[in-house]
Amino acid sequence: xxxxxxxxxxxxxxxxxxxxxxxxxxxxxxxxxxxxxxxxxxxxxxxxxxxxxxxxxxxxxxxxxxxxxxxxxxxxxxxxxxxxxxxxxxxxxxxxxxxxxxxxxxxxxxxxxxxxxxxxxxxxxxxxxxxxxxxxxxxxxxxxxxxxxxxxxxxxxxxxxxxxxxxxxxxxxxxxxxxxxxxxxxxxxxxxxxxxxxxxxxxxxxxxxxxxxxxxxxxxxxxxxxxxxxxxxxxxxxxxxxxxxxxxxxxxxxxxxxxxxxxxxxxxxxxxxxxxxxxxxxxxxxxxxxxxxxxxxxxxxxxxxxxxxxxxxxxxxxxxxxxxxxxxxxxxxxxxxxxxxxxxxxxxxxxxxxxxxxxxxxxxxxxxxxxxxxxxxxxxxxxxxxxxxxxxxxxxxxxxxxxxxxxxxxxxxxxxxxxxxxxxxxxxxxxxxxxxxxxxxxxxxx
Amino acid sequence: xxxxxxxxxxxxxxxxxxxxxxxxxxxxxxxxxxxxxxxxxxxxxxxxxxxxxxxxxxxxxxxxxxxxxxxxxxxxxxxxxxxxxxxxxxxxxxxxxxxxxxxxxxxxxxxxxxxxxxxxxxxxxxxxxxxxxxxxxxxxxxxxxxxxxxxxxxxxxxxxxxxxxxxxxxxxxxxxxxxxxxxxxxxxxxxxxxxxxxxxxxxxxxxxxxxxxxxxxxxxxxxxxxxxxxxxxxxxxxxxxxxxxxxxxxxxxxxxxxxxxxxxxxxxxxxxxxxxxxxxxxxxxxxxxxxxxxxxxxxxxxxxxxxxxxxxxxxxxxxxxxxxxxxxxxxxxxxxxxxxxxxxxxxxxxxx
Numbered sequence: 017x018x019x020x021x022x023x024x025x026x027x028x029x030x031x032x033x034x035x036x037x038x039x040x041x042x043x044x045x046x047x048x049x050x051x052x053x054x055x056x057x058x059x060x061x062x063x064x065x066x067x068x069x070x071x072x073x074x075x076x077x078x079x080x081x082x083x084x085x086x087x088x089x090x091x092x093x094x095x096x097x098x099x100x101x102x103x104x105x106x107x108x109x110x111x112x113x114x115x116x117x118x119x120x121x122x123x124x125x126x127x128x129x130x131x132x133x134x135x136x137x138x139x140x141x142x143x144x145x146x147x148x149x150x151x152x153x154x155x156x157x158x159x160x161x162x163x164x165x166x167x168x169x170x171x172x173x174x175x176x177x178x179x180x181x182x183x184x185x186x187x188x189x190x191x192x193x194x195x196x197x198x199x200x201x202x203x204x205x206x207x208x209x210x211x212x213x214x215x216x217x218x219x220x221x222x223x224x225x226x227x228x229x230x231x232x233x234x235x236x237x238x239x240x241x242x243x244x245x246x247x248x249x250x251x252x253x254x255x256x257x258x259x260x261x262x263x264x265x266x267x268x269x270x271x272x273x274x275x276x277x278x279x280x281x282x283x284x285x286x287x288x289x290x291x292x293x294x295x296x297x298x299x300x301x302x303x304x305x306x307x308x309x310x311x312x313x314x315x316x317x318x319x320x321x322x323x324x325x326x327x328x329x330x331x332x333x334x335x336x337x338x339x340x341x342x343x344x345x346x347x348x349x350x351x352x353x354x355x356x357x358x359x360x361x362x363x364x365x366x367x368x369x370x371x372x373x374x375x376x377x378x379x380x381x382x383x384x385x386x387x388x389x390x391x392x393x394x395x396x397x398x399x400x401x402x403x404x405x406x407x408x409x410x411x412x413x414x415x416x417x418x419x420x421x422x423x424x425x426x427x428x429x430x431x432x433x434x435x436x437x438x439x440x441x442x443x444x445x446x447x448x449x450x451x452x453x454x455x456x457x458x459x460x461x462x
Numbered sequence: 463x464x465x466x467x468x469x470x471x472x473x474x475x476x477x478x479x480x481x482x483x484x485x486x487x488x489x490x491x492x493x494x495x496x497x498x499x500x501x502x503x504x505x506x507x508x509x510x511x512x513x514x515x516x517x518x519x520x521x522x523x524x525x526x527x528x529x530x531x532x533x534x535x536x537x538x539x540x541x542x543x544x545x546x547x548x549x550x551x552x553x554x555x556x557x558x559x560x561x562x563x564x565x566x567x568x569x570x571x572x573x574x575x576x577x578x579x580x581x582x583x584x585x586x587x588x589x590x591x592x593x594x595x596x597x598x599x600x601x602x603x604x605x606x607x608x609x610x611x612x613x614x615x616x617x618x619x620x621x622x623x624x625x626x627x628x629x630x631x632x633x634x635x636x637x638x639x640x641x642x643x644x645x646x647x648x649x650x651x652x653x654x655x656x657x658x659x660x661x662x663x664x665x666x667x668x669x670x671x672x673x674x675x676x677x678x679x680x681x682x683x684x685x686x687x688x689x690x691x692x693x694x695x696x697x698x699x700x701x702x703x704x705x706x707x708x709x710x711x712x713x714x715x716x717x718x719x720x721x722x723x724x725x726x727x728x729x730x731x732x733x734x735x736x737x738x739x740x741x742x743x744x745x746x747x748x749x750x751x752x753x754x755x756x757x758x759x760x761x762x763x764x765x766x767x768x769x770x771x772x773x774x775x776x777x778x779x780x781x782x783x784x785x786x787x788x789x790x791x792x793x794x795x796x797x798x799x800x801x802x803x804x805x806x807x808x809x810x811x812x813x814x
Contacts, residue, residue, distance in 0.1 A: 218683030219500070221600040221622030221660055226684070292500065310601030354579055356599040358620070 018044050020456060021055040025067025025417060029074060030390035031406035040072060042413040045456035050407060065458075067417050070450055071385070074393040075107025075138075075414030077405045079275055080172070080197075080251055080342035081367070083109070083140070085131060086124075087116025092347040092434045094128070097367075098137040100345070100433035102460035104367035105392075105449040107414035108404050111142040113150070114173035120145040120156035125164040137459045138452070139414070141402070146171045146185045146196060152178045155185060162192040167400050170197035172251060175233055177203055182237065186246035195247040195273065195400065200233035200258065201225070201318060210357055212285040212319040220289055220309065222357065225319055231257035238265045241272055249399060250274040252344050254318040256328030263337045273399040275342040276329050278373040279316065279364055279439075284323050287439055288314045298323050301380065306442045312353045312360035313439040316346070330382055333391060340396035341388070343370050347435020365435030369426055371418060373440065375447025378420070385420065413456035422448045495614040496796055497603050498623045499664035507668055511633050513795035514788070520557065521791060531560035534801050537590040538564040539581070539606075540617070541572070541597045546762055546786055547617050547626070551594045554793035558802075560591075578602060582609035591801045595619070600657075613800045621655050627761055628661030630792040632669055634785050635716055638757055643670030646753075648710050650744060651720030651769050652681040658761045659720060667700035674702045676710045677720075677742060680731040707742055714752040718759040719744045719770045735768060745771040749779065757781050 020042035027038040027050060034050065041049040055064055078101065084092040092100075094111075101109045111128055113119035119128060125144055132140025144161035148154045150171045158169055169189055175198060176182040182196070189196045206229040211217050213224020234250060238261055241248040250262060253274050265272045282301065286294035291305030299305065307314055314320060332338055346363025353360050374392075377383040397405035404414055426443050428436035452460035499507070520528060536555040540548050548564060555562035565585075567573070572581065578597070582605075585593060592613040595603050600620030607614050618624040636642050647666055653659045653675050666673050675697070679687055682703065690696065690703035697703050704710040711717060726732050749758065758770075758780040766772040775782065 213684060215685045218685040219660070221620055221657060223621075224684070308604060310604045356578060356597070356605060357601045358599040 018456065019059075019063050020413070020453070021059060021064045022067050022072055022415060022417065023055065023064060025070050025072035027072045027407065028386055028389050029407040030386055031074065031394035032408060034407075035386060038072075040407065040415065042415070042453070042456050045413055047407050047409055047411045047413050049409065065417065065451060067450075070417050070419050071389075072415060072417050073389045074405050074407050075416045075452060075454060076105045076392040077108045077396040077402065078106045078343050078345070079110045079249075079340050079396045079400060081109045081111060081345040082114070082347065082363070083111045083128075084347065085115060086127065090349050091352070093135070094131045094140060095135040095137070096432065096434045097345070097347070098132070098140060100365075100367040100431060102137045102452045102454070103432050103449060104343075104370050105416035105418055105452050106138060106367060107416065107452060107454040108139040108141060108402065110167055110400070111140060112172045113143050113145040113170065118145050118150050119143070120148050120150070120161075122157065122160040122164045125161050125166050129165050138454050139404075141165070141167045143168045143170050143172070143197065145169065146176050147181060150174070152176050152181055155181065155188060158185070158188050158192060158194070162194050166194065167402065168195045168197050168249060170199065170251065172197065172199045175199055175201050175203065179236060179240070183240050183244060186240055186244040186248065190244060190246035195249040197249040197251050198233065198237050199251050200230045200237070200253075202229045202232050205229035205232065209319075210315065211288050212321045214285060214322055216285040216289050216293065219293060222288070227255040227257050227321065227325070230255050230318055231261065234258045234261045238262075238270065238272065241265065241270045242268075245271065247271040247273070252277050252280065252318055252342070253329065253332075253338070254280045254321050254325060256325050259328045259332040259337050263332065263335065266337065273339040274337060275340040275396070276333060276338050277342060277344045278366060278370045279320065280318075281326060281329055281333065281341070282373050282376060283314075283320045283439060284326055285320045287311070287320055295323060302376070302443065307439050310357045311439065312355070312357055313364070313437050313441065315357060315360050315362055316364050317362040330377070333383065334387065338391060339399040341370075341374065341391045342396065343367055345433070345435075347433050348437050349434075350436070353437045363435075363437065364439065365428070365431065365433050365437045367433060368431050369438055369440050369445065371449055372424070372426070372445030372447050375420060376445065379446055413453060415451075415453040416449060417451040418447065418449045420447050422446065424448050494800070495603070495607050496625050496800065497607070497614065497616045499625045499628050499661050499668070502664070502668065504668045504670075507629065507632065507665060510629055510792065510795050510799065511636060513799060514633055514791040517791040517794040517798070518788070520794070521787075526557050527559060528557070529559040530798060530802055531555065531558040534560040534591040535589065536560050536562050536592045536594060536797065537585055538562065538617070539585065539593055539595045540565065541567045541578075541595075541602075542618070544596055544617070546789065547596065550786070550789040551617060551793050554790050554797055557790070558794055558797055560797065578605065579609060582606055586610055592797060615796060615800070618657055620657065622657050622660060624657040624661045624761075626789065626793055626796060627658050628665035629796075630785060630789045631658075631662050631718065631759060631761070632665040633788050633792055634759065634781055635666070635671070635757065637788070638781055638784075639715055642666060645671045645715045646713060647671050647673045647716040647718065648676055648714045649673060649718045649720065650676045650707065650742065652722050652726065653677055653686070653720070654681045654683050655723070656720050662718065663701060667698075670700070672700060672702070674704055674710045674714075676704050676707050678732060678738070679705060681726065707748060708751065711748055711751050714756055716757040716759060717744060717749065717752055720761065721763065721765055722769045724765075739768065743769060743771060744774055746774055746777070749774055755779065759785060762786070
């Protein structure tokens with residue numbers, strides 16, 4: 017339909033500093049107007065969405081998600097992944113290139129974008145890898161990939177371990193005016209590690225990944241950003257140390273952006289032990305911790321960290337250290353997860369719980385609603401120079417309508433994602449997407 | 463001696479087994495599995511040790527067998543090589559009249575790539591009352607509880623726990639020293655990679671011992687080191703940490719040496735075996751600094767000449783062989799408590 021009205025909702029659009037009861041008119045796939053005007057009396061009812069009691073905001077923009085195509089279609093496809101994204105209120109998703117084959121050349125970029133257009137339920141963008149095959153040896157054809165539409169370059173899944181190659185990648189990407197996004201994890205310090213190194217790993221007898229494995233790479237890449245003047249985007253930041261390094265780098269004026277996941281804002285390594293040794297504060301965040309010890313749904317890279325790290329990330333979000341909340345949606349099959357902790361795959365299927373998890377921070381007073389929406393919409397768009405995340409006149413009509421108070425229980429069996437791997441199974445959340453609109457078309461209704 | 467089993471529910475259907483969650487009455491708490499000692503109360507541990515006293519008496523009889531677990535099947539699922547633990551569990555099961563079956567990874571479909579989950583499902587279909595599992599990966603027994611309808615007993619998982627070892631070590635200390643509470647125990651060696659150390663830490667501190675961990679910093683969990691540094695040597699109540707063996711062993715009642723794996727040097731954790739021996743070997747000169755008659759313990763297998771000098775290993779203060787013997791009694795106690803029929807064990811007087 018080319019005309020649509022969203023009425024009676026509370027419109028929150030951080031890109032315009034708007035937070036008010038307002039109506040939205042959509043026309044021709046674009047935002048036509050915001051205001052208190054009512055739809056004409058002869059408007060067909062199917063063109064009117066009543067958002068009474070709901071929040072109306074720009075569609076969420078996810079800078080980091082694994083859609084698994086090509087090569088890992090048993091875990092997820094572009095079709096199922098984008099259906100899950102839509103259910104989570106995401107209208108734009110940036111796919112990661114650690115597929116099989118790796119997205120390291122023009123034809124792979126075109127494959128993903130083309131499949132996204134044909135089968136994607138929401139807008140699919142893609143990144144390209146930094147190095148050929150993500151092997152950290154030779155640069156991939158960054159120029160060709162940029163020309164084909166890649167929004168950024170990343171060897172996500174692991175770090176660009178060759179520092180000299182990372183330098184060249186930054187210089188080259190700067191020329192193309194694209195960011196290089198880094199998964200910060202020193203492979204040697206982290207080798208064999210299964211969870212955060214700390215109190216819980218000591219008691220559970222699991223080899224730990226020290227915070228230093230992430231901090232040291234953040235420090236390295238800050239130095240390289242300084243050297244090259246290029247844009248470095250730090251993916252899924254998880255440690256207090258990283259937050260401080262990024263804060264200082266931004267203060268210095270370096271071209272740094274950073275993202276944080278909903279799970280690194282809400283969960284700690286106590287969840288790996290099933291909450292056995294959780295502090296009263298941590299237990300209070302959720303009421304109860306539903307995982308059992310060694311629950312592989314808690315296994316993720318970077319790992320769930322300590323209470324102090326989570327508080328530092330929250331503080332960082334409030335303080336402008338981060339530019340985006342990104343899901344790092346990482347679906348896996350049951351076979352990949354239903355096994356011993358040491359051999360389970362890393363990742364959380366996060367699209368469909370992102371808003372609910374973030375709303376728990378709003379309901380407990382740790383963050384305000386406008387902040388959550390800001391870092392899901394305008395700021396991620398700005399970080400990757402995307403024309404989304406806003407309800408300005410003329411912008412693509414990407415709108416998310418959600419009920420901030422609706423209570424629901426997380427049931428992975430009901431996920432639209434093929435990945436049912438989430439530590440939040442059985443948890444009651446307050447806050448759920450009702451309608452997702454992409455380019456003026458309704459792609460999800462609860 | 464008062465029968466510690468008084469107070470257990472008398473189940474009229476002897477031998478029926480209790481397939482409900484009221485499986486085990488360890489001091490009034492319901493427990494279906496033995497995975498770790500971290501959530502055992504002091505009373506529960508004492509209950510197990512007291513039950514082991516009864517089992518030890520049975521082991522001294524000419525016929526070391528009672529029919530208490532007749533009709534029950536205990537399956538040993540061992541993914542790691544083991545002599546003493548596996549045989550100990552087998553004997554414990556058989557002494558109680560149960561059927562014992564052992565499965566080792568090398569002789570099974572594991573070599574064909576069968577997953578742990580599938581192996582457990584198969585065992586479940588075959589009807590095991592208890593599965594005793596030893597695995598190289600920490601947490602594997604927890605996974606097992608999702609697939610085994612009976613009881614799971616952890617016989618050692620990765621670096622995490624070896625609860626039966628912790629219990630038999632506590633039992634050994636109690637039987638030789640008399641009272642664990644107030645005993646000064648030094649656990650010496652590679653704590654970081656040791657499930658024996660972790661389980662002993664829980665068992666001994668819950669019984670009131672004062673435990674000191676001693677070894678090189680690279681073989682200590684970093685969080686323990688950090689805590690000790692900030693709290694004047696204390697990691698948690700009852701648990702201290704020191705890098706100085708000569709100082710820690712002063713006046714100790716028990717010294718427990720842990721096996722050092724030769725691979726630790728290749729991994730860059732230690733400069734050389736020579737230096738380890740010089741700084742941390744339990745030899746007679748060091749042992750002389752402990753209390754006279756202090757116990758020398760080791761979970762085995764030993765690298766004689768490395769973490770422990772041969773004369774100390776086989777000397778008068780060594781209770782290493784008793785540990786092994788106590789292991790059977792402790793495992794009998796646990797099997798009885800977990801899958802036993804909740805009736806009193808036949809005591810000598812009744813049989814005459």
